[in-house]
Amino acid sequence: MSNPVTVEKYRNNFLREVEANVEEGDWVKRCMQCGVCSGSCPLGPHWEHPPQELFMMIRAGKRDEVLGSSSMWMCTSCYNCIARCPRELPITHIMHGLAHYAKRLGLSPKNQQTKKFAQKFWDNLSKKGRVNELKLGLSLYFMNGFMEGVKMSLKMQKVGLGMLKTKRMSPFEMLGGHGCKDSKGLQAILNKAREIEEAKISKFQG
Amino acid sequence: MADKKLGAYICKGCGIAERLDTDELAKIAKSDGKVTVAKQHDFLCNSEGVKMIQADIDAGEVTHVLIAACSRRAKTDAFRFEKVAIARANLREGVIWIRPDTEDAKETTQEMAEDYIRMGCAEVKFMTLPNASGEQGRVDHVLIVGGGFTGLTAALEVAKAGYLATIVEKTSALGGTAAQLYKRTPNHSPFAAPQDNGIADLIQQIESNDKITVHLNATVTKTEGAPGRFNAEISPDGGTKTFGSIIQASGFTPYDATQLPEFAYGKTPDVVDQLGLEALAKQANGGTIKRPSDGKEVKNVVFIQCAGQRSEKEGHLSYCSGHCCMTSVKQAMYFKDANPNIDAMVIYTELRMPGAGGEDFYRNGQNKGITFTKGMVSEVVSDSGKVSVKFKDLILNEEVDLESDLVVLATGMIPNSGVDIEVPVTEEEEKEEEKTVINIVPADSVLNLDYRQGPDLPQLVNGFTDSHFICFPYETRRTGIYAAGPVRRPMDMAQATEDATGAALKAIQALENASLGQAAHPRSGDLSFPIFRKEGCTQCKRCTVECPFGAINEDEAGYPQFNEARCRRCGTCMGACPVRVISFENYSVETVGQAIKAVDMPDEFDEKPRILVLACENDAYPALDMAGMTRREYSAFVRIIPVRCLGSVNTIWISDALNSGYDGIILMGCQKGDDYQCHFVKGSEMAHYRMSKIGDTLQQLQLETERVQTYEIAITDMHRVPKIINDMAETIEKIGMNPFKF
Numbered sequence: 001m002s003n004p005v006t007v008e009k010y011r012n013n014f015l016r017e018v019e020a021n022v023e024e025g026d027w028v029k030r031c032m033q034c035g036v037c038s039g040s041c042p043l044g045p046h047w048e049h050p051p052q053e054l055f056m057m058i059r060a061g062k063r064d065e066v067l068g069s070s071s072m073w074m075c076t077s078c079y080n081c082i083a084r085c086p087r088e089l090p091i092t093h094i095m096h097g098l099a100h101y102a103k104r105l106g107l108s109p110k111n112q113q114t115k116k117f118a119q120k121f122w123d124n125l126s127k128k129g130r131v132n133e134l135k136l137g138l139s140l141y142f143m144n145g146f147m148e149g150v151k152m153s154l155k156m157q158k159v160g161l162g163m164l165k166t167k168r169m170s171p172f173e174m175l176g177g178h179g180c181k182d183s184k185g186l187q188a189i190l191n192k193a194r195e196i197e198e199a200k201i202s203k204f205q206g
Numbered sequence: 207m208a209d210k211k212l213g214a215y216i217c218k219g220c221g222i223a224e225r226l227d228t229d230e231l232a233k234i235a236k237s238d239g240k241v242t243v244a245k246q247h248d249f250l251c252n253s254e255g256v257k258m259i260q261a262d263i264d265a266g267e268v269t270h271v272l273i274a275a276c277s278r279r280a281k282t283d284a285f286r287f288e289k290v291a292i293a294r295a296n297l298r299e300g301v302i303w304i305r306p307d308t309e310d311a312k313e314t315t316q317e318m319a320e321d322y323i324r325m326g327c328a329e330v331k332f333m334t335l336p337n338a339s340g341e342q343g344r345v346d347h348v349l350i351v352g353g354g355f356t357g358l359t360a361a362l363e364v365a366k367a368g369y370l371a372t373i374v375e376k377t378s379a380l381g382g383t384a385a386q387l388y389k390r391t392p393n394h395s396p397f398a399a400p401q402d403n404g405i406a407d408l409i410q411q412i413e414s415n416d417k418i419t420v421h422l423n424a425t426v427t428k429t430e431g432a433p434g435r436f437n438a439e440i441s442p443d444g445g446t447k448t449f450g451s452i453i454q455a456s457g458f459t460p461y462d463a464t465q466l467p468e469f470a471y472g473k474t475p476d477v478v479d480q481l482g483l484e485a486l487a488k489q490a491n492g493g494t495i496k497r498p499s500d501g502k503e504v505k506n507v508v509f510i511q512c513a514g515q516r517s518e519k520e521g522h523l524s525y526c527s528g529h530c531c532m533t534s535v536k537q538a539m540y541f542k543d544a545n546p547n548i549d550a551m552v553i554y555t556e557l558r559m560p561g562a563g564g565e566d567f568y569r570n571g572q573n574k575g576i577t578f579t580k581g582m583v584s585e586v587v588s589d590s591g592k593v594s595v596k597f598k599d600l601i602l603n604e605e606v607d608l609e610s611d612l613v614v615l616a617t618g619m620i621p622n623s624g625v626d627i628e629v630p631v632t633e634e635e636e637k638e639e640e641k642t643v644i645n646i647v648p649a650d651s652v653l654n655l656d657y658r659q660g661p662d663l664p665q666l667v668n669g670f671t672d673s674h675f676i677c678f679p680y681e682t683r684r685t686g687i688y689a690a691g692p693v694r695r696p697m698d699m700a701q702a703t704e705d706a707t708g709a710a711l712k713a714i715q716a717l718e719n720a721s722l723g724q725a726a727h728p729r730s731g732d733l734s735f736p737i738f739r740k741e742g743c744t745q746c747k748r749c750t751v752e753c754p755f756g757a758i759n760e761d762e763a764g765y766p767q768f769n770e771a772r773c774r775r776c777g778t779c780m781g782a783c784p785v786r787v788i789s790f791e792n793y794s795v796e797t798v799g800q801a802i803k804a805v806d807m808p809d810e811f812d813e814k815p816r817i818l819v820l821a822c823e824n825d826a827y828p829a830l831d832m833a834g835m836t837r838r839e840y841s842a843f844v845r846i847i848p849v850r851c852l853g854s855v856n857t858i859w860i861s862d863a864l865n866s867g868y869d870g871i872i873l874m875g876c877q878k879g880d881d882y883q884c885h886f887v888k889g890s891e892m893a894h895y896r897m898s899k900i901g902d903t904l905q906q907l908q909l910e911t912e913r914v915q916t917y918e919i920a921i922t923d924m925h926r927v928p929k930i931i932n933d934m935a936e937t938i939e940k941i942g943m944n945p946f947k948f
Contacts, residue, residue, distance in 0.1 A: 009606065009608070010549075010551065010577075010579070010606060010608050011506065011549050012549045012575065012577060015575075015577070029572050029573070029575060029577070030569065030572050030573065032557075032568075032572075032578070033578070033580055033601060052601070053601060053602065056579075056580075056599070056601040056602055057602060059577050059579065060579070060599065060602060060606075062602075087569075
């Protein structure tokens with residue numbers, strides 16, 4: 001049995017924060033704790049806290065435990081939970097929303113693989129507005145060190161050559177690569193969005 | 207018996223003539239059944255067939271009619287003839303539909319049909335046409351005991367239907383518990399917010415209605431009589447008035463929360479029960495609710511569900527009071543509607559939101575930000591002005607200690623049922639009773655009935671009045687007296703509205719029935735009533751004790767006094783009577799006994815056993831009919847006689863049947879016990895009890911006990927009844943024939 005949590009818990013401050021800042025976060029209060037989501041999740045047994053529990057933790061005001069959890073990073077977007085939730089909560093979206101919010105606040109677990117990949121994907125995409133698959137692939141191979149990367153590259157050699165041959169991948173993408181028409185405009189949009197979000201979040205940073 | 211003229215009418219339709227030799231049946235009706243008229247018709251239930259019978263009746267040819275066609279449950283409208291006694295022989299569902307159409311089976315099937323003709327003739331011969339008792343009178347006035355929400359609603363419904371109503375209310379004001387509510391749970395879409403309790407409007411309607419009389423500060427100090435002629439003494443100054451029927455809407459008493467010291471109730475004013483919170487909400491009147499101890503505005507509030515309820519702990523209520531989850535959501539909304547920033551948490555183990563709008567109301571509560579936590583509260587601690595709730599979060603599996611400004615306990619309802627007339631009377635037992643059951647409200651009688659069986663309505667479990675929860679809600683075990691509202695079972699106002707309306711209509715029906723001298727359901731319209739041969743009565747009191755409806759009083763000499771209007775015509779008294787002096791005009795020890803004896807009993811060495819089935823007409827007989835409709839085969843050796851209730855089975859029928867050579871007897875009645883389905887509540891139970899003693903009779907006759915079996919049959923048991931019958935046939939094959947054949 002864990003120690004009794006402090007009296008500040010079970011107040012609704014964190015729930016309100018989640019409602020305001022997390023994508024689809026205003027659905028959390030509508031969970032009726034039936035547990036169908038947890039039972040439906042194909043990765044359920046590997047989660048530290050299944051969705052039902054996360055929702056209860058949010059209501060119980062367990063801010064650090066929720067945002068620091070690796071749970072929502074486990075979501076593979078299979079949408080089983082959404083399809084089955086009797087209260088029609090967009091659980092998958094809430095999981096991604098929570099993960100995103102936790103990362104933004106710098107509270108997500110260190111060395112979380114999904115998180116690392118998500119960052120690489122975002123960096124890759126946001127630069128030119130198009131995903132550079134060659135660069136993304138390579139950066140993924142070398143994510144865990146140089147030797148690992150070489151090993152992985154050799155292992156995938158055949159696939160890569162095949163893709164080159166059938167023109168599914170161009171080696172020239174290494175040199176800059178293609179982008180969207182107005183990448184300056186894109187950057188402006190992204191900057192504005194960041195500004196709005198940060199203003200929202202700062203309200204809860206005390 | 208000289209003026210009895212029997213007629214048998216045999217239908218040849220529905221395949222009867224193809225399967226059976228109807229000429230032979232007609233012959234048997236004449237020779238064995240001693241009928242004067244035996245006619246066949248190709249299509250008895252069509253207008254021509256009916257006309258044929260009617261012509262004979264009109265010409266005075268027949269006074270007692272046997273219709274040998276389909277089940278007595280079929281074509282009841284076609285075969286309804288005035289002024290003659292009618293019996294039915296079931297050749298369709300009972301014979302041709304349950305037997306295979308093969309050459310082998312032909313002989314036994316024909317024998318079966320012939321026996322049903324004999325039995326029907328014998329039965330109808332001993333019937334007389336029932337006449338209303340003559341006791342009836344017409345009083346269009348309903349007495350309503352209790353002026354709470356249920357009573358007021360019932361009174362209005364009675365008045366709207368054109369009848370008079372009198373409300374007797376113990377306190378000095380109408381409205382009862384509902385009037386104490388700041389607001390009520392919503393009763394219409396979108397079920398989003400608490401709504402006005404409506405009591406002021408209800409009282410205004412009552413007061414402006416000239417069909418309704420109200421007695422405040424009054425109680426019913428004596429009730430005697432029967433439906434149609436209840437005399438109720440209203441004290442202190444209402445006098446004695448006559449009523450047609452009675453609705454008991456005596457409501458409930460809130461559970462005494464001081465019995466929950468673990469939740470600090472009584473130790474601090476900041477722990478209240480739900481009615482306590484209603485009072486606070488009334489004070490605040492839409493503003494922020496202030497806590498009682500220091501008048502500070504409540505910033506956070508915790509609701510504890512199932513406080514002292516749904517628990518087997520001593521002094522707690524074992525049942526769910528049904529309304530408290532809805533009420534807590536409603537009360538949490540008082541806070542959230544006043545100020546959304548107040549934290550309101552409901553701690554529950556199972557949340558129960560009944561009714562059409564229940565789930566919507568829950569969802570709306572969640573949308574308003576009420577937090578629902580699945581948890582078990584172990585303790586509420588009050589210490590130097592602070593209240594903290596200790597509970598175990600059952601989802602996160604951890605102990606929590608939560609400080610709160612205000613704690614609301616969802617405690618239960620205890621019915622105001624009056625005196626429990628079934629409490630054991632010996633002193634020793636009484637003491638023990640007091641020790642274990644401390645929640646029963648120490649009650650004065652509500653109705654003060656001048657009935658042999660006690661002053662109040664019988665109770666079923668947990669002190670709630672016994673009402674037939676499956677088939678006839680509101681109906682109690684006292685004919686013409688209806689229980690409505692939380693005295694019947696725990697409920698909220700929406701359910702109480704339905705209850706009040708239903709009971710009002712039932713009460714009207716009861717007084718109308720009484721004015722015609724006919725029975726209330728399940729034998730609606732039955733004019734027969736028990737008559738007894740006083741010379742034979744031994745004053746054993748069995749009938750007065752066993753009547754499930756308390757219909758029978760005793761006169762000074764100890765003879766039974768049948769109050770016909772209270773009687774439901776189940777015949778439990780007839781089954782109970784050891785000297786067989788009780789009978790109905792169209793249903794008696796004789797009618798069934800003669801039918802049993804009329805069967806042609808084959809020789810012991812014929813290898814044709816005979817099985818008697820006495821089947822309750824309410825559930826078992828329809829189940830047997832449905833077995834026929836779905837063409838489920840069963841043994842051709844069986845002879846089925848419907849009875850009004852298994853409670854009416856007199857053991858003489860069993861011993862007579864065994865003496866006359868039946869090899870097996872099956873009794874089919876309804877489910878008994880606390881979750882009974884018996885239409886007469888106690889009939890099936892009485893029958894089972896009596897049959898448990900039949901072993902002695904069997905032993906005296908040196909017969910195997912397997913020969914008599916009693917079953918509980920539901921109306922849906924059509925697949926089960928053929929199996930029971932066939933199993934009995936097999937058993938007889940194993941243990942051999944009854945040696946008492948002659």
